[in-house]
Amino acid sequence: MMLTLLPEALLLGLIVILFVQVIVKPGQDLAAKWLPWACLGLLAATGTSLAQTGLMFGKTYQIDALSQFIKLAVAAGLFMAVANAKGQATLKEPMRTDYYLLLCISAWGLMLLASSVELMTIYISLEISSYALYALVPLRAGDKRAAEAGIKYVLFGAAATAVSLYGFAYITAAQHTTFLAELTTKEWDFATNPGALVGLVMFLAGFMYKLALFPFHFWCPDVYQGASNETAAYAATLPKLGAVVILVRLASLLVPGQPGMTILAILAAVSMTFGNLSALVQDDVKRMLGYSSIAHAGYVVIGLVAGTAEGLASATFYALVYVLMNLTCFWVVCHLSKDGRNMLYSDLDGLHQRSPVLAFVLAVAAFSLVGLPPTAGFMGKLFLLTSAWGHGYDWLVIIAALNTAISIYFYLSLVRHAYTHDPVATPAPAKEGGLALGTIFASIILLLGILPAPVYDLAMQAGKALLP
Template sequence: MNFNITALVPELFFLCLVLALMVQSLGNREWKPPVERWLPFGACAAFFVTITGFHLHGTMFWDVYKVDLMSQFFKIVITFGFYVVVLNASRQPTLEEGKRADYYMLLGFSTLGLMMLASSVELITIYLALELASYSMYAVIPLRAKDKGAAEAGIKYIMFGAVATALALYGLSYIMATQHTTYIAELMNKSWSFADQPMAVVGLSLFLGGMFFKLALFPFHFWCPDVYQGASNETAAFVATMPKMGAIVVLCRLAVLLKPGLEITTILAVLGACSMTYGNLAALAQTDIKRLLGFSSVAHAGYIMVGLVSGTPEGLGAAAFYGMAYLVMNLLVFWIVSRVASDGRNLKLTDLNGLYKKAPVLAFSLAAGAFALVGLPPTMGFMGKFFLITSAWDHGYNWLVITLVVNSAIAIYYYLSLFRHAFTEEKTPTQVAPPDNGWFASAGAGMLAAAVLLIGMVPAPLFNFAINAGKTLYGITVTFAGGGH
């Protein structure tokens, strides 16, 4: 068994962090410091450890686990997301005091599963890492004090998750029976035409269905708005962003099996078009902000399909970059939702009325997040959509690119309604808890908004990283100035 411990430093560091959280959750709590005091520093350290390991590479554990540029790109994104989620949840009003360490431990295990998912290059390993990431989420979603809707959301997530798992396993059995391997590197050399291998195509479609559940792609999206609405604001920030990174990296690895013109590629393109259209049209009718963001996620899942079906390294790089942009943009909006709803309630659009007077930094940061989700310059959302469009044009799916542009125009209405309410003169009811306008809330929102704008204006470093990651999946050697690859 080949083993390179250096290549596993980010995962090992994060495992130590999760084990510390496990110790914190056990036994007498009187002698232990509150988890909110030390965990943000640990999460920040994990983020920087992962950044320093971006150049690591190697294949280990009988070639089922591969550390490459694509895995490191997503591990950096995932650990950054965990850091922001921890900061966002540090003042969670709907979480009972005795369950805080358990809550963070479950989030940590889910994040560790996502990091493992980023490096999994064999279908059974992908399934196991996906389950590690999922089981923790099943327990986290209902943790919202005195809210029956949270229990309902948890049950829906478990039920839909069980169906998705069954689909993935059933598809995996078909792939093993027809292609006689579960290694993605070997599956690349197999035929995926329905005329040659009909059952293999059916199996791959079912396996992809399990990933589409995590991504909330139409028609695997039914859980999404209800779970966002039922979970606490801070938990919804995690569910809305982190599992999708795991789904995107797996889809990027599986996309190398597909060529433009194959039946399954066309199916993915049609699902992408349906997802972005349905998500945007359904979001138009929403007044609850988290339900609006839930249907928005369905639309963004469709956008990511544009890069995946292009059949080029640039397309996979564009999908990876847009996944990162999606995470940062949504964490920004959920940060503001959590601060405005300082008592933990679900926000309506009208609850944002007059926000620019009560919390100007939050209002302007919300504007940056809304503009980015629409895809307006100079935000990272604009650059992400631009890269998706340019990577897919002239590769047989121009109609899908046009659908993306039309849907982006539709999305302007409901995203800018966030902006319109925040900068309106109308007041919210006086009995509603005022927004958290402290330095911590403003600093977090301001830094995330600055990241959205800065990466939008200077996208080249991260986009080149994503493009090189896409090239490695196609076996193209990428050389850095320092000589590594």
């Protein structure tokens, strides 16, 4: 059992160490020295547990290919987020260990969520992750927008959780079970059992909020803009993995071609279009990334509506790729904004002169977010679109392709400012420390674009295991 639960156990150990450090030596930022290395070890250990399977804790907690793949993505994202948060300017020194503690608690909740296959276990895991993140968002000294963002995130997040919980209650009353595995064997006759329909819609709505899918996106741009750059980097990426794993499990319960799938497809199309069109008119980089994340949520749903193993695998693979490329883009923003302020497009002017490495990393991340070869984003979108083509959603594939064309403008505007604009004034050079890490992130994006098979095969195993 120890190897089966190795990722969760190790991360819980890190949480305990950080908690003791906060109590024994408050106000001292000692974690910054060792935590990135510990997270790297966690990532390696999670990789060794990919083949583990099992059903435990009264069949409420399932270790399978999907859960282990998501845990690997969470561990990778946590390492990037912790490395990104080192020395952030908008966080007071006494709060830095507390910040790392909350970050790890949120990631631990996501790992628990990845294996949760019972409604109340899903709810508890979701709350563990969410409450830690609620506390992270307002931790931005010297900016009134952080308090506003924190209040919005708490209120809207609590409302979304309440909606999901009501959905759980309706599903339990209608189907007489709280286990996802048993729900697959139940008759979902919505005409004679409307409570099941209400419950499923409310359940989906709560997790669509976490994914920032239209029309549950309204919190996203304001929270990203108000939170610190480092917190926005985490909030924009890892929590979406939790939403994806639950939505993938739910999608495996539904029959392809049902009216519910058509509604999801329409929401995906609207999300892609609304997110990309809204991102076109932004001049704040974080706000642009906030709106574009709404579009990426729509891309993920393309794989879900296909209802095939390939579709579920492509959605899972794209979620991992999105975490990687978005965190890489945020890494550049955090690296450039030494004083922690929000960054405008104009702040990137002349970046290739100040730091060729940062300009290169930004270009790779931007190309991948668009979906241009030879990047991981290209392969992720290719897998998504091919999984839906020929399964009754050709129109959705065409809309996704058109939206990808729209996104070229605002993503490549990052590259245009970095390479073709001269600085208006003589800016301070970008700090050079840690550039090797950004280069590694960019290299992984390129490697997954050239050789995606090993990672995609893991996602495919997860997709096949979910379907009967």
